[in-house]
Amino acid sequence: MEIQQQIQALRKELNEHNYNYYVLDNATISDYDFDIKLKELEVLEKKYPEFFDANSPTQRVGGVITKNFQTVAHQYRMYSLDNSYSKEDLQEWENRLQRVLGNVNLTYTCELKYDGASISITYENGKLNRAVTRGDGFQGDDVTQNIKTIKSVPLELKGDDFPPRFDIRGEIILPLQGFEKMNQDLIEIGETPYSNPRNTASGSLKLQDSSEVTKRPLECLLYYVTGDKLPFDTQYEGLVTARNWGFKVPKEAKLAHNLSEVFDFIDYWDVHRHELPYETDGVVVKVNSIQFQEELGYTAKSPRWAMAYKFKAERVATILESISYQVGRTGAITPVANLVPVQLAGTVVKRASLHNADQIAKLDIRVGDTVFVEKGGEIIPKIIGVDLDKRPANTAPTVYISQCPECQTELVRNEGEANHYCPNFYGCPPQIIGRIQHFISRKAMDIEGLGGETVALLYANGLVHDYADLYELTVEQILPLERMAQKSAENLVNGVEKSKNIPFERVLYGLGIRYVGETVAKKLAKHYKNIDNLSRATLLDLVLVDEIGERIAQSVLDFFANDANKLIIERLKNFGIQFEIVEKINLNATNKLEGKTYVVSGVFATLSRDELKKAIEDNGGKVGSSITAKTNFVVAGDNMGPAKLEKANKLNIPILSEAEFLNQIQ
Incomplete structure (x- = not known):
């Protein structure tokens, strides 16, 4: 028992030193003394393995090898944020909030928006249980072993007022000083330096050897706690509480009592952000009251109660050398500007989107022009203007192409649409390849061992002409292809076989029906239950489905009217693809409330x-x-929100208490 107590005391002391150094920036012990104590703990743990603890400070050194990162569903979805680029946008946002909540006094929490890799960390009984990347918001990759190497992430919490289980969200970032040192080390050994801190931080999370992650000076800045029965009522109190539990919560966050104070915060940091040790590209403004957050809820993608204000984008000037045209999987033509390479927002930019023919004509963009390129909140840079004073003499206006650059089919442009399209849907190579690449993508069939380049290789060698062909591939067919070994060929075939278990809603999304994204695919799958019911639906049937408009409905009809698509679906059925919703059996389910719509508002007891x-x-x-x-x-x-109460009374809608509702279903 004495040995166990000695081990626990050492762990507690080392965790406290870690917290003082990496969270408070206030070292209370020399590096030498810390290393001596850590070595002492390592010796004891090795000698007495029965006292092993996965959250011991000795586990931060890494060494765990992860070949495949397990995909894990988030208990609480990780939403993205709506962006605003002006104070007028924020004022309009507040107006929308007031229309929903009524004329209430709103306070806000202002936080800097750090440019890193999003992470969700689960704690159980005060100990780090699991860390998962954002992924698609619904599920991400388990990177627990790599996150444990980051010294500012507590393995065990301080205090005793935390819930039994909760998630905390944050950003994994690479401080600028550490990033510069990493690049200097690479340059000295003749290696290519990393492009920017954000991508390097994100890539670090997926390194297979956690001991390599330990060598990178990553930090974790936390900003949001989610879970049941949290011991605070506001976002700002949540930040203070998380800081007391031992998390590194940025101290720049501020409570603003009105929108004017929010604007003051934005103005200050728009100037002073360059003094920070990290990259930041804006300010996140959140409604402070958690009750109001719950009243406001979420759109399909974002919380209604939060808004990201993006600082004005960095802009550079360079020369447009040429314009090329790309063909997407739907046949849409995208003009691309090929530029003299220029440094922009931490990356070298060689290409930028020109969007469509109207945008080219509007800006009168010509080859040889000096153009202004901006990155802003977008991943793909865009051209936002031309320096007419530097335009060379005798340049000619850009004439948009009239034929597909890949198959030479005459392009079409539908009335009311900005894009030109290649109508050769089943004969144009980039469209065929693009559809297969979409089908295998992570949010669709998620086929392991098969990437976009391999799809192009399979098509070029005549092995696939549509996504149904994937299910007939053999190892013997794949082996002769470039860069294909026995193991990679087997992984590809196994990945295709494994995809037969993907649920119907993701299969439906993977089919690539125009305008049918993830959310729409889920709604259609839930409503129609199987592919046969959906294929027989009429235009009227479809538009009566929640959130399905006429444009989506017509696209679905067009897809199932095509004989080639019917044949592909029949082949996929024969291969065993899931074309039917697998209903989860709920023994308590009834149809007592069928046909009734309920709105939930307020805070409940049971x-x-x-x-x-x-x-x-x-x-x-x-x-x-x-x-x-x-x-x-x-x-x-x-x-209950006063605006909802007023509207319910105005429309004479019955208001039930929690007890009255429970009586309805019992």
Whole structure:
């Protein structure tokens, strides 16, 4: 027992020194003394393996090899943020908030938007349990072993007021000083330096050897706690609480009592951000009250209660050398500017999007022009203007192409659309390759061992002509291809076989029906249950489905009217692809609330808001995000939003207490 206590005391002391040094920037022990104590702990743990602890300070040194990062579903979805680029945008945002909440006094938490890799870390009983990348927001990669090497991430929390389980979100960043040192070391040994801190930080999380991650000076800045029964009522209190638990929460965050104070925060950091040790590209403004956050809820992609204000984008001038044209999987033509290489926002830019013929004509962009390139909040740089004073003499206006650059088919442009299209849907190589690449993508069939370049290689060698052909590939066919060894060929075939278990909604998204994205595919799959029901739907049937408009409906009809698509689907069925929703059996499910729409508002005593919404859906009801004439009931808890209360009364919609609702379903 004495040895166990000695080990635990050493762990506690080393964790405290780690916290003082990496979170508070206040070292209380020399590096030498720290290393001596760490070595002492390592010796004891090796001698007494029965006292092993995965969250011991000795586990930060890395050494774990991860060949494949497991995909993990987020318990609480990681949303992206809506962007704003002007103070007028923020004022309009506040107006929208007030329309939903009523004329309430809003306070805001202002935080700097750090440019890093998003992470969600789960803690159970005060100990680090799992760390998962953002991924697509619904699921990400388990990078726990690599995150444990980051010294500013606590392995064990301070205090005792934390919930039994919660998630904390943050950004993994690479401080500028550390990034510059890494690049200097590479230059000295004749290697190519990294392009920018953000990409380097993101790439570090997926290194297979965690001991390599240890060598990189990564930091983790935390900004949001999510979970049940959290011990605070506001975002700002959440930041203070997380800091007390031992997390590195940026101290630049500020509580703003009105929008004017938000603007002061933005103005200050627009000037002083260059003094920070990290890259930041804007300010995140959040409604401070967590109750108001719950009232406002989410759109399909973003929380309504938060807005990112992006600082004005960096802009550079360079010369347009030529214009080329790319063909997408839907046949859309995208003009691309080929530029004299120029440094922009940490990367060398050689190409930029020109969007469409209208944009080229509007800016009167010509080959040889000096153009202004901007990156802003977008990944792909864009040309936003021309320096007419530097235009060479005798340049001619750009004439947009009339034929597909790949198959020479005459381009078409539909009325009301900005893009030109190649109509040779089943004969144009980039469209065929693009559709297969979309089909195998992570959000669709997620076929391991098969990437975009390999798809192009398979097509070029006549092995695939559509995505159904993938399921007939053999190792013997693949082996002769360039860069293909026995193991990689086997992985590809196994990955294709494994994709037969992908659920129907993702298969439907993977089919590449125009305008049918992830959200629409989920709604169609949930409504129609299987591909046969969907294929027989009429235009009227489709537009009656929630959030399906006429444009989407017509696209679905066009897809299933095509004989080639019908043949591909039949082949996929024969290969065993999932074309039917697998209903999860819920023994408590009923149809008591069928045909009824409920809106949930307020704070509840027995169930959480999410549990109430699930109870509605489990019993056949529909959960609405806002009160309309189609709302049948409002389930109201304490502190119901005054705007919702007023609207419910105005429309004579019955308001149920939590107990009254529970009586309905019992």
